Amino acid sequence: MPNDRLPRIAILGAGPIGLEATLYARYLGYPVELIERGASPAAHVLEWGHVTLFTPFGLNGSPLGIAALQAQDANWRAPEADALLSALDYYQQYLGPLAASDLIQNSLCCDTEVLALARKDWLKGDGLGDPQRGEAPLVLLTRNTRGEERVTEAEVVLDCTGTFGNHNWLGPGGIPALGETAAASSIEYGLPDVLGCDREHYQGKQILVVGAGYSAATTVTYLAQLPGTKTTWLTRSRSAEGPIARVPNDRLAGRDALAAEANRLAAALDGPITQWAETSITAVDFREATDNFSIKFSGAHACEAVFDRVVANVGYRPDDRIYSELQVHQCYATDGPMNLASHLLGNAAGGGAVDCLGQVSCGPQSLLNPEPNFFILGSKSYGRGAQFLLSVGLEQIREVFTIIGQRDDLNIYATMPGLSVGR
Numbered sequence: 001m002p003n004d005r006l007p008r009i010a011i012l013g014a015g016p017i018g019l020e021a022t023l024y025a026r027y028l029g030y031p032v033e034l035i036e037r038g039a040s041p042a043a044h045v046l047e048w049g050h051v052t053l054f055t056p057f058g059l060n061g062s063p064l065g066i067a068a069l070q071a072q073d074a075n076w077r078a079p080e081a082d083a084l085l086s087a088l089d090y091y092q093q094y095l096g097p098l099a100a101s102d103l104i105q106n107s108l109c110c111d112t113e114v115l116a117l118a119r120k121d122w123l124k125g126d127g128l129g130d131p132q133r134g135e136a137p138l139v140l141l142t143r144n145t146r147g148e149e150r151v152t153e154a155e156v157v158l159d160c161t162g163t164f165g166n167h168n169w170l171g172p173g174g175i176p177a178l179g180e181t182a183a184a185s186s187i188e189y190g191l192p193d194v195l196g197c198d199r200e201h202y203q204g205k206q207i208l209v210v211g212a213g214y215s216a217a218t219t220v221t222y223l224a225q226l227p228g229t230k231t232t233w234l235t236r237s238r239s240a241e242g243p244i245a246r247v248p249n250d251r252l253a254g255r256d257a258l259a260a261e262a263n264r265l266a267a268a269l270d271g272p273i274t275q276w277a278e279t280s281i282t283a284v285d286f287r288e289a290t291d292n293f294s295i296k297f298s299g300a301h302a303c304e305a306v307f308d309r310v311v312a313n314v315g316y317r318p319d320d321r322i323y324s325e326l327q328v329h330q331c332y333a334t335d336g337p338m339n340l341a342s343h344l345l346g347n348a349a350g351g352g353a354v355d356c357l358g359q360v361s362c363g364p365q366s367l368l369n370p371e372p373n374f375f376i377l378g379s380k381s382y383g384r385g386a387q388f389l390l391s392v393g394l395e396q397i398r399e400v401f402t403i404i405g406q407r408d409d410l411n412i413y414a415t416m417p418g419l420s421v422g423r
């Protein structure tokens, strides 16, 4: 990095972590370009706006963000530290105003997708371990919604593009089931608002929900409230407590209540939910004429059955095509950056917390990649793992700027006066 001026930073993705990283960088005076694919910031969060966050606002907003919003508008009030906001409220009360604040607004460029990154004039295989590789800028190829492409340069790139836009598949061992790719546009891989704007699409219908995480639990508990809707809940494994593994002595009461309710619904006989455990999907056929699916199953409930809707809550994975020309070492199990993944897998192998609230960041060194000045932050840094928390991402931001700024003790969060939300 040149020493005579602050490096230009490109931040990819204006989700909660991209926004906070931009704020941190701008506060320190770095020139920043924040590039967002969606029409508005936090485009992924807005896709599940109806879902209630299970972490309180005090864990989801930073002291810097709160101070910036208080300085921007004397009438702005931070949500209560213990408030459990819907994702939409989190956007409207915090992320949206943050994106519109003076420090971020001029850096933000929406409707623009980052397609690819490279090291200028160095191919992927060039200059292994050569410090000169880091002297050249990174180049970014972007395309906006008008189809205009642009190449820009930056000395530092923070990839905060998340994973929500890149779902896993339904088939055996995680590959697409037969016919799934052709049917994908008719399958719901997100969290439909079945009690709100998507109600008509689901009410009175036969639904197949796949997955054993909190997203599936959310979908199933909502569907159970729709009159006349019958849901089959498919899971690959079977457990005595039910489809959702509850965190012992869960400190997040809302999360535990969700897990308990989903498991209760799955266990109830003659209720709106029927669980098919130890069952997998082998083939999917979407029939446009009748607007329904014929699905083939293997395992405990091997059969062929018809469903009106399919909700695949089977998780997400990072899109690594963006940085395929860079020297990034990916984990063979999670697709996350290897350095961080080895810390996270080490924690898990050592009996690490199932409770993601018990997670802490793994330290600045865990964020380093073989490619100099390229960092993956936020949910994408956890690869396919679903344990990422916003509070971990805020800590990653603090840590990455100790590296970029070459100051081990740099911590803006600790210097913010007059905060109304403790962390």
Ligand SMILES: Cc1cc2nc3c(=O)[nH]c(=O)nc-3n(C[C@H](O)[C@H](O)[C@H](O)COP(=O)(O)OP(=O)(O)OC[C@H]3O[C@@H](n4cnc5c(N)ncnc54)[C@H](O)[C@@H]3O)c2cc1C
Residues within 6 Å of the ligand: 012, 013, 014, 015, 016, 017, 018, 035, 036, 037, 038, 041, 042, 043, 044, 045, 048, 051, 052, 053, 054, 055, 112, 113, 114, 115, 160, 161, 162, 163, 164, 165, 191, 215, 322, 377, 378, 379, 380, 388, 389, 390, 391, 393
């Ligand atoms: C349903 C659900 C509930 C959750 N609840 C909680 C909770 O209660 N507490 C908690 O701590 N965590 C929760 N999480 C986990 C996590 O904190 C969130 O996923 C959070 O949104 C991650 O923020 P992020 O900024 O890393 O990524 P994202 O929010 O995914 O943001 C990434 C941004 O990058 C943009 N983007 C993607 N690709 C490109 C590209 N190529 N070019 C430009 N822009 C791009 C996207 O449009 C998006 O705006 C939840 C996750 C989900 C899915």
